[in-house]
Amino acid sequence: MDNRKKRVLITGAAGFLGSHLCDRFVEEGYSVVGMDNLITGDLKNIEHLFKKAEFEFYHHDVTKFVHVPGPVDYIMHFASPASPIDYLKIPIQTLKVGSLGTHNLLGLAKQKNARILIASTSEIYGDPLVHPQSEEYYGNVNTIGPRGVYDEAKRFQESITMAYHRFHGLETRIARIFNTYGPRMRLNDGRVIPAFIGQALRGEDLTVFGDGKQTRSFCYVSDQVDGLYKLLLSDYSLPVNIGNPDEITILDFAEEIIRLTGTKQKIVFKDLPKDDPLQRQPDISRAKEVLGWEPRVSRQEGMEKTFAYFKGLSAEALFDSEHKDFSKHNRR
Numbered sequence: 468m469d470n471r472k473k474r475v476l477i478t479g480a481a482g483f484l485g486s487h488l489c490d491r492f493v494e495e496g497y498s499v500v501g502m503d504n505l506i507t508g509d510l511k512n513i514e515h516l517f518k519k520a521e522f523e524f525y526h527h528d529v530t531k532f533v534h535v536p537g538p539v540d541y542i543m544h545f546a547s548p549a550s551p552i553d554y555l556k557i558p559i560q561t562l563k564v565g566s567l568g569t570h571n572l573l574g575l576a577k578q579k580n581a582r583i584l585i586a587s588t589s590e591i592y593g594d595p596l597v598h599p600q601s602e603e604y605y606g607n608v609n610t611i612g613p614r615g616v617y618d619e620a621k622r623f624q625e626s627i628t629m630a631y632h633r634f635h636g637l638e639t640r641i642a643r644i645f646n647t648y649g650p651r652m653r654l655n656d657g658r659v660i661p662a663f664i665g666q667a668l669r670g671e672d673l674t675v676f677g678d679g680k681q682t683r684s685f686c687y688v689s690d691q692v693d694g695l696y697k698l699l700l701s702d703y704s705l706p707v708n709i710g711n712p713d714e715i716t717i718l719d720f721a722e723e724i725i726r727l728t729g730t731k732q733k734i735v736f737k738d739l740p741k742d743d744p745l746q747r748q749p750d751i752s753r754a755k756e757v758l759g760w761e762p763r764v765s766r767q768e769g770m771e772k773t774f775a776y777f778k779g780l781s782a783e784a785l786f787d788s789e790h791k792d793f794s795k796h797n798r799r
Contacts, residue, residue: 481508565620645710649688677739679718687769
């Protein structure tokens with residue numbers, strides 16, 4: 468009888484979501500193999516796990532051949548730049564990790580007879596013409612626009628994953644992840660929450676693009692990880708939206724940040740970047756039905772925890788020179 472612990476490979480393990488997934492699987496009693504090339508990840512996010520016998524780390528780029536000795540029961544593919552600043556700076560790497568990297572990991576899953584969950588994104592919906600966005604919607608994406616390197620990498624990722632599922636009978640899961648936030652986000656990655664909080668903590672005015680009427684829906688990281696965990700262990704192979712349907716305009720959210728941080732800054736407006744989605748709200752009916760999942764953490768509670776994390780960062784992190792480039796990049 469095989470009494471060994473189930474073993475899970477998590478790519479992008481040193482990133483925001485990947486590191487929280489590592490925590491969850493260690494807590495659940497799994498043996499965890501973290502893998503990251505550290506192009507956007509940070510070992511500080513997982514250094515607390517290094518002393519645990521249940522955790523091991525491979526410094527590796529998944530666009531190269533991936534070898535993991537021993538059994539692998541599950542793969543969570545979260546290796547990818549995931550913020551506008553990242554994928555506009557490194558567009559080729561973004562495309563490669565979504566295509567070559569996914570191909571390599573699907574091959575590993577086939578070799579190990581492992582179940583694989585791939586991290587897709589709400590960005591596959593582009594600037595949506597349907598609201599809220601359900602999994603049946605095919606999206607409205609500019610393939611050659613500046614955001615296309617991320618959007619199309621993820622759309623290809625879904626296609627090749629379903630091809631392996633249908634042709635090879637591989638056990639696959641697809642999570643379409645909507646805006647997620649919480650501790651371990653990077654202040655300089657250009658996403659709206661760390662951008663606003665960073666500006667507030669530095670005493671800068673908050674930058675809103677366009678008229679601020681575009682919407683986002685923010686999911687706290689513990690809810691997101693719970694949905695992903697349940698999806699991996701489910702019997703459902705089609706895409707599932709994992710996000711919080713509590714929608715808010717960017718302008719209203721900026722005002723919330725000012726109240727939360729107790730700062731006196733004003734809001735300044737700049738031109739809306741090309742292809743910036745005007746609406747983003749998940750339809751999570753499928754997640755409720757298939758997984759019995761829905762978010763539990765309110766935006767107020769989640770933002771208080773997130774703000775406390777950012778307040779605890781060093782002045783060096785807070786005033787990282789990259790923050791000066793925020794206004795030049797699209798915000799997700």
